[in-house]
Amino acid sequence: MSLKKATAIILLILLIDQVSKIYIKTHFMLGEEIRVFDWFRILFVENEGMAWGAKIPGTYGKLILTLFRIVAIGGIGYWLWDSIKRKSSRILIFCIAFIFAGALGNIIDSVFYGLIFNDSHRQVATLFPEAGGYGTLFHGKVVDMLYFPLYNGTLPEWIPIWGGQYFTFFDPVFNVADSAISVGVVLLLIFNKKAFPKK
Template sequence: MIKKNPFPFFLLTVVLIAIDQGSKLAVHHYMEPGFAGQVKLIGDWFKLHYVLNPGMAFGMQLGYEYGKLLLSVFRLFAMVGIGYYLVHLAHRGAPNGLLWAIAMILAGAVGNVIDSTFYGVFLHNAPYGSPTPWFHGQVIDMIFVDVWEGFIPEWVPVWGGQYYSTPIFNIADSCIFIGVCLILLFQRRFFGGFDPEDGMLPTSGPDATQASVLPMSEVEEESTPTPAHSDRTDESTDDTRRNDIHGVSATPTIPKED
């Protein structure tokens, strides 16, 4: 098993968090919320649009009094769990692509945790009537890919009859989305020869860092004797036992010449 240093992957996480937080603070200080401060970047479909999101990614939320608090606590535990899993996979020699993807997901989780935990206190954007500003901060969203808007048909369950537009999101949401898509698209490459628990074993070589690796299943197959080899071994053992019974040495002796 070739252990990898998780530092480069955590470094990517830190860089993405800095970009995410920098963009959110810039939008908060220099843009007006809503359509009044909207900025068109590419035509009429790619815009910056400042909105506050009290819930989860893409505006989803839990609709009861302590839903936001539970969501924030869940995000904290998820952040710790993802970070631990990243270290776990790195120490077991996981493919770099998988580690980069998880580092992106971790960056997105941490970015939104910062919003939920601190923005209600330092940016004073907790919803009116929140039990406490801590853990009730609203996430700042600004990326608006405006490709469709309108009313959803009445026959559609849950959302039928409601006005809908393309969700507005942020850098943290993008990191989570891209990381998950990478894992789904390349899961056979990431997990084809890798077990998150057993990792991958290096083959013999003078330099462990340059040695190729084999999946655990292949190592077990190589260490298991073939049926033909096993039969030959059994026959040799039986011949030796018969010779011992009759007082015949299994190894012929060559008489010495005078």
């Protein structure tokens, strides 16, 4: 796969990701939800940290996380460029492009959203508000909105540890960028032999 095709894939994912996030941010209040189906909802949440809302504690935790993400995206970008240069398998380049696009999509939120949006608590945020954003450079929150609660209910009593407790599957709320990363990683695992053929 050529660099031009890989770039087109990245730009398309980034466009879908950022358009969906900007739309949600400028049309929903934090916590607002639209039920599309019982098993699929649009639910606006913001993620200050890593996957599943995990955070690095401390004053500089968010800054450290954002800088780490920028370094990681540099490494993924080099991996993509090197794979194209070496004429690696199409599936490998395709997967790296998905992972790169997803990581870059969430980095855009972390780096810039604190500057370009105001707060979403009890109000719909404004893009480029006159009074300034809710945060500073590198301190933005990642916008998530895709929620698939495929099962909601109380688990049977006979299940060890969790029996009798209320349970939701699948509980995390995510976005297009997260989906792209997941698709890239899963395809790499499934097509491992094609992605990394033995010479």
